[in-house]
Structures are given as C-alpha cells and as structure tokens.
Amino acid sequence: MCVGGTVHTRPLHKGASVMPYKKPSTxxxxxxxxxxxxxxxxxxxxxxxxxxxxxxxxxxxxxxxxxxxxxxxxxxxxxxxxxxxxxxxxxxxxxxxxxxxxxxxxxxxxxxxxxxxxxxxxxxxxxxxxxxxxxxxxxxxxxxxxxxxxxxxxxxxxDPLPSAAFMVVQGGDDGTRALLRSLTAACPVPVRWEDGEGRGAHGWTDGGQIVLSREKCQGEPAHALRVFFHEWAHVSLHFQGAGKRAEDLPDRTTRELEADAAAYVLSSVYGVEATAAVADYITHWGGNAEKLHGSMTRIQRAVSSILGALEEQAEVMPQAAD
Incomplete structure (x- = not known):
C-alpha cells in the first residue's frame, strides 16, 4: 500500500499499451x-x-x-x-x-x-x-x-472530462457552514447541536445520532466539519447496528484513529485540511504493516460508503458562497 466505478507512471514491466489484441488459439x-x-x-x-x-x-x-x-x-x-x-x-x-x-x-x-x-x-x-x-x-x-x-x-x-461531484469550500466560514448544513442532510442518523458542556467533547455518537458541541465547534466551521465526519465514520465503522459484533471491534485507540483518518480523507474531498495533530496521531499505527492494512481497509470501506451517500445528495447541495 504505498503510495479506484468512478471515472477515475511507473508501468509494471513495460506496461500494456493500446494495440491490436490477438486472442490465444492453441x-x-x-x-x-x-x-x-x-x-x-x-x-x-x-x-x-x-x-x-x-x-x-x-x-x-x-x-x-x-x-x-x-x-x-x-x-x-x-x-x-x-x-x-x-x-x-x-x-x-x-x-x-x-x-x-x-x-x-x-x-x-x-x-x-x-x-x-x-x-x-x-x-x-x-x-x-x-x-x-x-x-x-x-x-x-x-x-x-x-x-x-x-x-x-x-x-x-x-469530450470534456466529467465534472467533480463534490464542491470545494469557497467563501471561508460562511461557505463551510453552508456545506455542513447540506452534508448533515445526507447523514443516515440525525445530527443535532448541543448547548452547554454536555459530555465535554467536541462531538459524540451512540450509533443512533451524532451530537456536535455548539460551544466547541460552531466558532470554527472547518473544525465542525472534521468533527462531523469523525462521528459519521464512527457510525459506519464501530457500531453493532452497522453490522459489527462487539468482539470484532478494534480497541478504543484504534477506533479513534480509524475515525480520525476517515475524517481526514473526507474533509480533504471538500478542500478542508486536517490539523497537524492528525499527522502526529496517525503515527500510532507504528510499524505493524498487517494492522495498518486492516485499518486502512476498514477506513476505505467507510469512506466509500459515506461518499456514496453524499454523491446521491450532491445534485441538490447548495453552492458555497464565493
């Protein structure tokens, strides 16, 4: 994994080029x-x-x-x-x-x-x-x-290439707030804002709803978008209601890491950069290639599921303010 439908080089060997194909006969x-x-x-x-x-x-x-x-x-x-x-x-x-x-x-x-x-x-x-x-x-x-x-x-x-299904945030905070409103409409569970201290977290989910802290998130819309995607990733990845058995779930540190990584990918689609802390946190995967590949496979499935839901909503999304 070093570093695919959607119409989406170092070639292997010499690579395959476009040429007439002769089907084997003997x-x-x-x-x-x-x-x-x-x-x-x-x-x-x-x-x-x-x-x-x-x-x-x-x-x-x-x-x-x-x-x-x-x-x-x-x-x-x-x-x-x-x-x-x-x-x-x-x-x-x-x-x-x-x-x-x-x-x-x-x-x-x-x-x-x-x-x-x-x-x-x-x-x-x-x-x-x-x-x-x-x-x-x-x-x-x-x-x-x-x-x-x-x-x-x-x-x-x-002919011209297909246009992107997702808009990139424009217009700063106002554009991001408009985007967040449209994204929450596509979420499979209710999303609500919580006033006061609540749980003391920026956001949380029990698998049946997503709650965002107005006090901690609303002043920084880009952060609210990341928190929203983090919690939606949890819903997709880590709750039994999504077809997961408790005994099959990874430990809490890995669950948080997977949700954070998924949020990083999802936010980047819309032109919202993750904080430097995300890069530091991701190193917790350490040097275990098998564990990394297992987590990345789960993250890919969650991202694909979430972006699939958002693609269905894309044509009715309001455009961000210029």
Whole structure:
C-alpha cells in the first residue's frame, strides 16, 4: 500500500499499451497467456505488500507524510478497493480519473495510441453452492484475482472530462457552514447541536445520532466539519447496528484513529485540511504493516460508503458562497 466505478507512471514491466489484441488459439498459447497473467497478478500483489511494509516502517519511525498523501489521493477513487487505490497511486499518481478502454469510449473519449495501461486487480468468482441465494440468484465466492487494464484521464482525448461531484469550500466560514448544513442532510442518523458542556467533547455518537458541541465547534466551521465526519465514520465503522459484533471491534485507540483518518480523507474531498495533530496521531499505527492494512481497509470501506451517500445528495447541495 504505498503510495479506484468512478471515472477515475511507473508501468509494471513495460506496461500494456493500446494495440491490436490477438486472442490465444492453441493450447500452448492459452497456457502461456495464463502463466503470463498469473505472473503479472503476483507482481501487483507483491508491490502492494512491499508498499504496505514501507509505509508501516515510516510510521514506526514517526513519519506520516507519505501515508497522508496517499489518503488524500485515495478519495478520488473511493469506489475502488484499497489495494486497487494503491496500485493506481503507484502507477498513475497524477491521475484525477481512471476508467477502462470501453468506459472511456462511452464517455466520448478515446485512449491515445501508445498509452500505458494502469493495471489493477479484479476478482475471480465462482458459484458458492454452500451459501444461500442472494436476491434469488446463486451466491458467489472469490477464488482468486486477475489483472485488468484501465487508463488515466491524461492518456485520453475527446469530450470534456466529467465534472467533480463534490464542491470545494469557497467563501471561508460562511461557505463551510453552508456545506455542513447540506452534508448533515445526507447523514443516515440525525445530527443535532448541543448547548452547554454536555459530555465535554467536541462531538459524540451512540450509533443512533451524532451530537456536535455548539460551544466547541460552531466558532470554527472547518473544525465542525472534521468533527462531523469523525462521528459519521464512527457510525459506519464501530457500531453493532452497522453490522459489527462487539468482539470484532478494534480497541478504543484504534477506533479513534480509524475515525480520525476517515475524517481526514473526507474533509480533504471538500478542500478542508486536517490539523497537524492528525499527522502526529496517525503515527500510532507504528510499524505493524498487517494492522495498518486492516485499518486502512476498514477506513476505505467507510469512506466509500459515506461518499456514496453524499454523491446521491450532491445534485441538490447548495453552492458555497464565493
């Protein structure tokens, strides 16, 4: 994980470029193609693991800059899995959008001749006869992965690129307050302001509502936005009502870290920077690559869920004041 749908380079090997494709026909050609595909898939997985270990080592040494850079980048590709976000970052760190060859064509854009593909992982699925049907259809299970090719926006030409679904805060505090009002309308649980000391926190949630402290948050709208996203991340990540069992939840420190990291990503989507304290706090992941990857996977799912809800609301969001 060093540092994807939404139309969202150091190439692997020499990279795949746009050229006529000859489908294997003989048994030998098919076997050779299968082995080549497996080799590329294994290389992609190895790059993810190597990057995860490097980031964990950096965190163990107290450095969080690269992880924070990746987290901001990942928000552009929230419909992709964490591993594919990493692969996009490694191969196309300047991409604003990526899509497959035919998806770009459907948008009125063509991939430039000679462009290098960005390789990501796609699951291999088969029927799961031991699981109950899903929506009347046989259940499926993932049995492995294969690679697929997508292309970055800068390697295409044609019709204008899709506009961003999310606005960036403009107009200072007034714009941020307008944004916060529109965002709370998309939240799946009620959001209310609390007067007085309350719990003494900037915000809190019990999974059924989000409460923001008027005294601690209202004077600084950007901070209120971060607190709101922090609590919404808790709702998505850490409550049994969201399908979580108490015994499966991480410890309190990790829960706070995951909520803070999700809030950092979500705030960055809207042009609101996190405080320096967030970077210091994130180093608490230390040098444990497995723990880091587990938390980042949960964070990616929460961010994807929240941004999905906000995308549904985006077309009715009021514009921030200039």
């Amino acid at each position: 048994p030998e050609e098919k076997e050779g193609a299968r082995e080549a595909s497996q080799a590329i898939t294994q290389e992609l997985m190895a790059r993810i693991d190597t990057c995860a270990q490097r980031l964990a080592e950096q965190l163990g040494a107290g450095a969080s800059d690269e992880l924070l850079t990746f987290m901001r980048f990942s928000a552009r590709f929230h419909t992709y899995s964490l591993n594919n976000q990493v692969l996009i970052w490694l191969q196309a760190p300047e991409a604003a959008h990526v899509a497959g060859f035919h998806a770009w064509k459907a948008l009125g854009r063509t991939v430039k001749k000679g462009s290098k593909a960005v390789r990501v992982l796609a699951p291999l699925v088969m029927p799961d006869h031991e699981a109950p049907p899903v929506n009347g259809k046989p259940a499926q299970k993932v049995v492995g992965f294969k690679y697929s090719s997508i292309f970055a926006d800068y390697d295409t030409e044609g």
